[in-house]
Amino acid sequence: MASPRPIVAPRPVVEIARLSKTFGTGATKVPALIDIDLTIGTGEVVGLIGPSGSGKSTLLNCIGCITEPDAGTIRLDGRAIFDGKWLIGDLRRLRLETIGFIFQFHNLLPFLSAWENVAIVRTLMGESPERAKARAMELLGYLQVDHRADALPSKLSGGEAQRVAIARALANEPRIILADEPTAALDSERAAIVIDLMKQVATERDAAVIVVTHDEKIFSRLDRMVHLRDGRIVEVVS
Structure with missing residues (x-):
């Protein structure tokens, strides 16, 4: 009888410790994040949920190296990125090479075709x-929207545009995919397709996907849900 295959724990891709961020000063001072500890591994799709103002988008932007925290540490794909200050000089290059962004509204460039929106990355x-176009067509095919490669964003359906946006996010072969309300404008069927695509991408490409969402119809498809309230993690549900 063959021995069972060992269970391999996901390798950490995002590691955050005691991360804090405050906006404003004096009477207008507002703590957005307070001592956040969070680790996300390869193949995981993790949702950040909570009421408006709970710190979800701020946490996403800190992970994406857009917002600078006040304190704490960030490691991305095993690399120390922040420890009380940024440890990387060229954050733009880091984002371009390591992180893929997906938004509620696809934000495709309206004057470029679907494949051009992906290839530009x-x-x-x-x-x-030539190589950029070949890569773009490969990704559009992977997401089953290559038949719309020459269409402008205005000619795409909501689901098609979001698939192109996912292809664009994958164009740099990111280790981390950050999605801000990616299904809010989609119906239940299309929302399920988008999240399932993200899960497929996370598994096949050893990436970590982090989704800020209020969309209850996708909760059951997430691997974990991290509940934030008033800048703190109050619950993690697997």
Whole structure:
């Protein structure tokens, strides 16, 4: 009888310790994040949930190296990024090479076709136009929207546009995908498709996906839900 395959724990991709962030000063001082500890591994799709003002978007932006925390540490894909201060000089390059962003509204460039919206990420990384287009077509095919490659965003359905946005987020082969309300504008069927695609991407590409959401129809499809309230993690549900 064959021995059972060992269970391999996911490798940490996002590691946060005692992360804090405050906005404003004096009477207008508002603590947005307070001593956040969170680890997310390869293959995981984790939701950040909570009421408005709970710190979800601030945490996402800190992970995305957009908002600078006041204190704590951030490690991304095993690399120390923040420890009381940024440890990386070129954060733009880090974001371009390591992180993929997906938003509630696809934010596709309206004057570029679907494939051009994806390829532009590769050209910004210095790849030739030919190779960038080949990569874009590969990703659009992976997400089953390559038949719409030449269409402008205005000609795409909501689900098609979101798939193109996911392809764009994958163009730099990111280890971390950050999604801010990616299903809020979609119906239940399309929302399920988008989250299932993210889970597929996380598993097949050893990535970590973090989703800020109020969308209860996708809760059951998340691997974990991290509840925030008043800048603190109050509950984690698997």
